[in-house]
Amino acid sequence: MLIVKVCVGSSCYIKGSQDIVELFEKGIEEFNLQNEVVLTGSFCTGKCNREGVTIQINDEVHVGITRDNFRTFFKNNIVDIIEKKRM
Amino acid sequence: MNDLCADIGYKSINHFGEELCGDHVDVVEENDNSTVIVLADGLGSGVKASILSTLTSKIISTMMAEGLPIEECVSTIAATLPVCSIRGVAYSTFTIIHIIDNEVAEIIQYDNPHVIVIRDYEQYDYPKTEMNIGGKKIFKSSIKLHENDVFIAMSDGCPHAGIGGKYNFGWKREDIASYMQALVAGGYTAKTLSTMLVDECNSLYGNMPGDDTTACVVKIRKREPMNILFGPPSNRDDADRMMSLFFSKEGKHIICGGTTASIAAKHLGKSVQASLNFEKSDVPPIAYIEGVDLVTEGVITMNKVIQYAKDYLKNNELYEEWNFRKDGASLISRLLFEEATDINFYVGRAINPAHQNPDLPINFNIKMNLVEELSKCLKKMGKRIKVSYF
Numbered sequence: 001m002l003i004v005k006v007c008v009g010s011s012c013y014i015k016g017s018q019d020i021v022e023l024f025e026k027g028i029e030e031f032n033l034q035n036e037v038v039l040t041g042s043f044c045t046g047k048c049n050r051e052g053v054t055i056q057i058n059d060e061v062h063v064g065i066t067r068d069n070f071r072t073f074f075k076n077n078i079v080d081i082i083e084k085k086r087m
Numbered sequence: 088m089n090d091l092c093a094d095i096g097y098k099s100i101n102h103f104g105e106e107l108c109g110d111h112v113d114v115v116e117e118n119d120n121s122t123v124i125v126l127a128d129g130l131g132s133g134v135k136a137s138i139l140s141t142l143t144s145k146i147i148s149t150m151m152a153e154g155l156p157i158e159e160c161v162s163t164i165a166a167t168l169p170v171c172s173i174r175g176v177a178y179s180t181f182t183i184i185h186i187i188d189n190e191v192a193e194i195i196q197y198d199n200p201h202v203i204v205i206r207d208y209e210q211y212d213y214p215k216t217e218m219n220i221g222g223k224k225i226f227k228s229s230i231k232l233h234e235n236d237v238f239i240a241m242s243d244g245c246p247h248a249g250i251g252g253k254y255n256f257g258w259k260r261e262d263i264a265s266y267m268q269a270l271v272a273g274g275y276t277a278k279t280l281s282t283m284l285v286d287e288c289n290s291l292y293g294n295m296p297g298d299d300t301t302a303c304v305v306k307i308r309k310r311e312p313m314n315i316l317f318g319p320p321s322n323r324d325d326a327d328r329m330m331s332l333f334f335s336k337e338g339k340h341i342i343c344g345g346t347t348a349s350i351a352a353k354h355l356g357k358s359v360q361a362s363l364n365f366e367k368s369d370v371p372p373i374a375y376i377e378g379v380d381l382v383t384e385g386v387i388t389m390n391k392v393i394q395y396a397k398d399y400l401k402n403n404e405l406y407e408e409w410n411f412r413k414d415g416a417s418l419i420s421r422l423l424f425e426e427a428t429d430i431n432f433y434v435g436r437a438i439n440p441a442h443q444n445p446d447l448p449i450n451f452n453i454k455m456n457l458v459e460e461l462s463k464c465l466k467k468m469g470k471r472i473k474v475s476y477f
Contacts, residue, residue, distance in 0.1 A: 008361055010343040010387050013371040021363050041361030041372055043345030043384070 002037050003079065005056040009044030012053040016039075019067055020053045027074045036082050089233060091189045091308045092428050096278025097303035098285045098403065100244075102132035110135025110301035111244045113144035113344040115152040119471075120189045123151040128199060128242040132180040133173055133459050136299065139168055143179040151185060157195055157227070161220045182240040184305055186317045192238065192305075194228045200246050203264045204230065205240040205271045210264050228363075230464040236307040237271050237280070239263075244300030245284065249291035258291055276425050277304040278468070282403045311425035312338030315419075317385065317458060318435035319346050320477035329477045333433045334378075337365030339426075341419060342376070344385030346439065352376050366414035372417045381422065389457045391416035392423070396464035399424055424466060430465060433476040434458050 008017050021039070029037065030039050045061060047054045052064035057077055065073050097112045109129045118123050126147045128141030142162055150160045155239065180198035187193060194202050194213075204211040215226040230236075241263070250257040263284070270283055284302040292300075314336045320329050330351060334340065342348050352359045359382065361374040371384035384413050395416065398405040409417040423430060436455070462472045 005361075006363065008363070008372050008384065010371065010384055013387060017364045017371075021365070039363065041363040041374070043348050043359055043361050043374060048348070056465065 002057055002081070003036055004039050005045075005080070006039070007045055007054040007056075008041045009048075011044065012050040013085070015049075015051065015053055016067065016071045020065055020070065020077040022075070023067065023070045027070075027078070031079055031082075033078065033082060036040070037078065089189060090233060091307055092310050093149075093189065093279040093469070094124070094306040094308055094428070094455075095124060095163070096306075097126070097298065097301065098278070098281045099242075099301040100285055100289050100296050103297065104297050105133050105290075107134055107137040107139055107301070108301070109133065109299040110244070111140035111144045112240060112303050112467075113136070113141075113300060116151045117366060120186075122186045123425040124184040124186070124240070124303060124305060125149045125151075125181055126199065126240045126242065126301060127179050127181040128244075128299065128301070132299055136179075137434040142168060143181055147183060151183065151461045157183075157225070158220050158399075159212050159332045160222060161197075165221055165223075167380075167460075178241075181367075184240060186232075186240055186305070190232055191235075192232055192266075194226075194230065194238070196226045197223060199224070200241050200243055200260050203241075203260070203267060205237040205268055206233055206263075207235065207241070208268065208272050210268055222456040226439070231241050232307050234309055235265075235308060238305040239267055239280070240305075241284070241286070242301040243301060244296060244298035245288050245302060247298050248288035248296075248300065252293060252296065252449045253291050258288065261262060266475045271306060277405065278399060278424075280304040280306070282406070294433040295360045308428070310428045311338065311426055312429045313341065313422060314338055314429065314433065315341040315423075316341065316347055316433045316435075317343045317350065317389070318439075318454065319344070319350055319437040321436040322437075322477075325477050326350050326446045329353065329433060329435065332475075336431060339380040339385070339422060340378075341422060342379055343383050343389055343419070346437075347385065347435065348374060348376060348382050351379065355379075359439040364413075365414055366417075368415040370416045373413075373418065381415075381418055383419060386454055386457065388419065389461065392419050393457060393461050393464065396424065396468075400464060400467050423470075424468060425471060429471045430462075430473070432458060432462060432472065433477065434474060 011067040049063040055062045092160040098157030108203045109132045125144040127140040129142035183195040215228045218225045248258045252289045272349045281302040281304040288300045317447045348359050357377045362372045374382040395409045396459045409420040
């Protein structure tokens, strides 16, 4: 089970956390991951960046997620990891 | 002293085509528990009426608040008001509601439609004493205040609404009273009640008011304290002191700001659950902490609250936006504008490293200004504000 926390604090909010949440919802549906991923929000994790949104997956913090790099991020950190677990 | 207080709100619309309003409402606080409210309606409309009513209300409210008797106020006005060159009279009608120690309301009325009083959701016909001061017929009443009493003062623009159009003889005072009686049961604030009455008059006038129209509502209610925490303390060691002070206070507790929320959660030994519900696209989602009434994001939300507060004090046009939604800014607005009477701010002066980013439209000064601006607005709404910095 992956617990994904999308930061909705002031800084990330301005940089588009709403879009990222939407992309996550679509991605989870597309790959049928409803049973493997829990999507929640978090307030500022103190990792504010110049660009993009901060996302915490279990205990790992990723910064700088934008609309443009979301696809790669989602594949590397969500889809691939779950598939590895399934094998 | 009792635990009652007066919620005061008013709204005016101008005679169609006029830039200025010939009605004027003036509110002067004598002390914490006594207030003088004067609604004056100047003869005619436009500049002349505006000057007459402003002078009248200012003179009366200032003199009354200084404790001078009504006779003296009236004679001063008669001696001061400029005489109309066309009609040869100096004339402005007025209604005075004098709240004394939050226990008694003294109502003095001269030629305005009589004040409507609603008590326990029923119209209340209060006794009036007729006096004659300088040839003017003045009615005086003294009413002991109860919780939920609502006083509605208006200029004659209200009962004249719809004259010759929707109604043959305008909107009668009794009909206004029963209209307001139904609304009072809805539990709205004074400002909202006055807005609803004036807006209804405006629509009866077909959006072209034939007279300046003003309603002023005074609602007697119980004091309701509210506490709001905004920002972490500048010195980390003060965090616990700040939290225990905040949580020890009576009333609801609101926390604004992500970092602040996590400090509070740690203090309580609970976790912060942020929701991903983007209720409104320009306000970040709220969060939940067990034991806290409301947790929101900080600066962006607060900015929106101030926008709502400023509008509420003026035209109250965004009311429908914040009155029903569930985003952070709307929730705070409802708690602060409608529910609270005494608001304690606990403001932390810590500098958020995230706000030092030059790309962000936020900085430390803006944050401190937000609190100042909001407390100024809330004071204008008649709330008692206390701000403590950490």
